[in-house]
Amino acid sequence: MISDFEQVDCNICGVSDTTLYAKVSYMDYLRRRPELETEDDPIVRNKELAEHKFNLVKCNQCGLIYVDPRLPVNKLSDLYQQEYFTPYSDDESEESKQRERTFKVEVDELEKITKKLGLGKKILDVGCGGGFFLNCLDDSWEKYGLELNPVAAEYATNKFGINVSQGKLDDANFPDESFDVIKMRGVIEHLPDPLSELRRVHRILKKGGMLTINTPNIGSLCGKLYKEKFRLVCPTHHIYYFSTKTLSCMLEKAGFKVHKVSYHYFDTPYASWKDIFKILLDVVGLGIFRNPDVVSPAFYGNIVDIYITK
Numbered sequence: 001m002i003s004d005f006e007q008v009d010c011n012i013c014g015v016s017d018t019t020l021y022a023k024v025s026y027m028d029y030l031r032r033r034p035e036l037e038t039e040d041d042p043i044v045r046n047k048e049l050a051e052h053k054f055n056l057v058k059c060n061q062c063g064l065i066y067v068d069p070r071l072p073v074n075k076l077s078d079l080y081q082q083e084y085f086t087p088y089s090d091d092e093s094e095e096s097k098q099r100e101r102t103f104k105v106e107v108d109e110l111e112k113i114t115k116k117l118g119l120g121k122k123i124l125d126v127g128c129g130g131g132f133f134l135n136c137l138d139d140s141w142e143k144y145g146l147e148l149n150p151v152a153a154e155y156a157t158n159k160f161g162i163n164v165s166q167g168k169l170d171d172a173n174f175p176d177e178s179f180d181v182i183k184m185r186g187v188i189e190h191l192p193d194p195l196s197e198l199r200r201v202h203r204i205l206k207k208g209g210m211l212t213i214n215t216p217n218i219g220s221l222c223g224k225l226y227k228e229k230f231r232l233v234c235p236t237h238h239i240y241y242f243s244t245k246t247l248s249c250m251l252e253k254a255g256f257k258v259h260k261v262s263y264h265y266f267d268t269p270y271a272s273w274k275d276i277f278k279i280l281l282d283v284v285g286l287g288i289f290r291n292p293d294v295v296s297p298a299f300y301g302n303i304v305d306i307y308i309t310k
Helices: 026-032 047-051 073-078 082-088 094-117 132-136 150-160 194-204 221-229 244-253 273-284
Strands: 018-024 054-059 065-067 122-126 142-147 163-166 179-185 205-216 257-262 303-309
Touching: 018 221, 026 047, 094 132, 094 179, 094 205, 094 257, 094 303, 122 132, 122 194, 132 150, 142 150, 150 163, 179 194, 194 205, 194 244, 205 244, 221 273, 244 257, 244 303
Parallel strands: 122 142, 122 179, 142 163, 179 205
Antiparallel strands: 018 054, 054 065, 205 303, 257 303
16 A cells, blocks of 8 residues: 555645655554544554654645645545544544534634625535534524545434535535535545635635635644644644645635634633643653654644635
8 A cells, every 4th residue: 555655746836845844654643642543443454554654744835734645545535434433423422522512612603704794504514524513503504514424424314314415525516606605624634635625615605605614723833833743643634734824825726715714722622721731841841852652732723713705
């Protein structure tokens, strides 16, 4: 499988002019995030792939950080199997409860912005997983989902009665200007060609409609300090690492206009004063450099929520 890796150009600039940013393996990620280990992880079963040190490179022209070389598109698709979805289907797990409380924060903001802009309420959630975010919206919304993982798509349909299409956006055949709002939560960092996907989204979004994206922010304080030890660096699944600047640049190239940028943390269940002290201890004690298994905490700016209009 390692021999099948493909090299890619910058998805914003279209050129290959990069500097090595960091090297990290999937096992590095799991050693730092042991709570995410599962017994039947398909990557762990492939020792060569699990221990492979991926290059994270930074474009010298625009600053976009991405994995290069990386797994080919067909291998990336194979990763999204049942075990990637299962941890979030347990309604009683603490992870699910925290995620639901975070969804409500995002829903409140989404409601306020759509009302302010006078938008309709026909929404598509691209990469909707098990439909958990859509389920947090009330019945005033006309809800649609799109999900690559067939198990998650079936779960969303059967559990919540949401209209979910299984597959990719370019296979869904949505008519032009179909939706008032499109949500991409924790999706864009996984996509092999995010710029092309954003252009597809632009086509099916109504004029004046809104796209909202939620993604790890490599330009955050923790992203800059911890680099490959940033808690959201997973080189097999997260193949692009955006800052607010590079994501805004890509969105503008796709024809969007940035309306609002938010960094939810203090209003989520992940906020803790202990995080500040952990960062200070890791910096002062040089744990960031000396401890290979140190990982950044949840903290302000780790995730960026960006609201964009067509």
